Amino acid sequence: MPTPILEIRNLQVTFNTPVGPLVAVRGVDIDVHAGEMLAVVGESGSGKSVSFLAAMGLLPRSATVTGSALLDGQQLVGMTPKQMRSVRGRLMSMIFQDPLSALNPVHRVGAQITEMLRAHTKMSERAANARAVELLEIVGIPQPGDRAMQYPHEFSGGMRQRVVIAMAIANSPKVLIADEPTTALDVTVQAQILEVIQRVQVQFGTAVVLITHDLGVVARVCERVNVMYAGCFVERGNVHGIFEQPTHPYTRGLLASLPQTGVGRLVPIAGFPPNMLRPPSGCAFRARCDHAVEACGSAIPPLVPVGESESACIRASELMGRK
Ligand SMILES: Nc1ncnc2c1ncn2[C@@H]1O[C@H](COP(=O)(O)OP(=O)(O)OP(=O)(O)O)[C@@H](O)[C@H]1O
Numbered sequence: 001m002p003t004p005i006l007e008i009r010n011l012q013v014t015f016n017t018p019v020g021p022l023v024a025v026r027g028v029d030i031d032v033h034a035g036e037m038l039a040v041v042g043e044s045g046s047g048k049s050v051s052f053l054a055a056m057g058l059l060p061r062s063a064t065v066t067g068s069a070l071l072d073g074q075q076l077v078g079m080t081p082k083q084m085r086s087v088r089g090r091l092m093s094m095i096f097q098d099p100l101s102a103l104n105p106v107h108r109v110g111a112q113i114t115e116m117l118r119a120h121t122k123m124s125e126r127a128a129n130a131r132a133v134e135l136l137e138i139v140g141i142p143q144p145g146d147r148a149m150q151y152p153h154e155f156s157g158g159m160r161q162r163v164v165i166a167m168a169i170a171n172s173p174k175v176l177i178a179d180e181p182t183t184a185l186d187v188t189v190q191a192q193i194l195e196v197i198q199r200v201q202v203q204f205g206t207a208v209v210l211i212t213h214d215l216g217v218v219a220r221v222c223e224r225v226n227v228m229y230a231g232c233f234v235e236r237g238n239v240h241g242i243f244e245q246p247t248h249p250y251t252r253g254l255l256a257s258l259p260q261t262g263v264g265r266l267v268p269i270a271g272f273p274p275n276m277l278r279p280p281s282g283c284a285f286r287a288r289c290d291h292a293v294e295a296c297g298s299a300i301p302p303l304v305p306v307g308e309s310e311s312a313c314i315r316a317s318e319l320m321g322r323k
């Protein structure tokens with residue numbers, strides 16, 4: 001395996017809150033390989049967004065980030081805000097559920113893309129304007145020349161998300177973090193946006209991290225998946241391997257809640273995730289796990305190879321193949 005383009009090691013994020021420290025991410029390792037589409041799944045609050053916001057330097061001051069995040073060999077953790085601004089939008093971009101949050105309502109969309117190009121290159125205004133129109137075309141916006149002159153409110157939700165993608169890829173970043181990019185859109189539009197993201201991945205060789213609740217989408221477009229629970233990864237590996245034979249009881253629960261077709265959204269598993277203001281000792285899933293034994297409480301289980309994937313369940317091998 002070549003060196004990952006983004007290599008996150010022992011990343012830990014703690015928020016200083018009025019009621020005490022909240023450990024949102026508890027020492028995770030993530031490898032993103034050049035040009036791949038990697039899925040990150042897990043229920044609400046498990047730390048998916050915070051992990052990547054930390055790598056992007058986008059967390060509020062109340063967050064303490066430790067560990068390492070190497071992007072093409074450059075250490076992101078501890079960068080100054082100025083250094084981080086030069087990385088964001090150039091080497092790594094992030095898009096979110098709500099495209100409006102990324103757009104300035106009072107500027108024409110073409111001008112916003114032009115600005116993104118000019119912030120990181122010495123491109124002339126004229127060349128940047130022309131490139132902005134090309135980018136709108138690449139993301140599938142009809143009449144891109146005319147549309148470039150319009151304002152965000154003149155676009156539908158799906159078209160706005162296309163504009164945001166055009167801005168995110170303007171400088172051909174190595175990594176695009178797509179944090180639930182289709183969640184706020186109509187079902188038909190969701191498929192189109194996903195197609196645009198896939199096209200970007202293939203055409204530009206951009207590595208994409210797709211954070212999603214939609215396991216159907218994961219099965220369709222991703223090769224590898226990382227499953228997160230309570231600030232840790234509990235299972236990771238090849239999507240088909242894990243869908244065929246999940247090794248962690250949490251992943252099994254997630255998949256068991258899917259309809260037979262394997263297409264659908266995550267349905268919550270019985271019980272609640274732990275309160276991260278007082279994280280439990282040992283495996284964080286054990287309170288909801290039918291297979292938990294006393295030993296599960298002694299230490300956070302590390303990911304170890306089990307079958308085709310890696311699992312953070314101490315009973316994974318023993319439970320494999322059991323219903
Ligand atoms: N600014 C903040 N201050 C304090 N706690 C925060 C802050 N942002 C996130 N958290 C907490 O960090 C934990 C992880 O949140 P995160 O947003 O990463 O979850 P997520 O997995 O992305 O969930 P979702 O699927 O709902 O987007 C949660 O417990 C959340 O409440």
Ligand SMILES: [Mg+2]
Nearest residue numbers: 048049050179
């Ligand atoms: Mg999130």
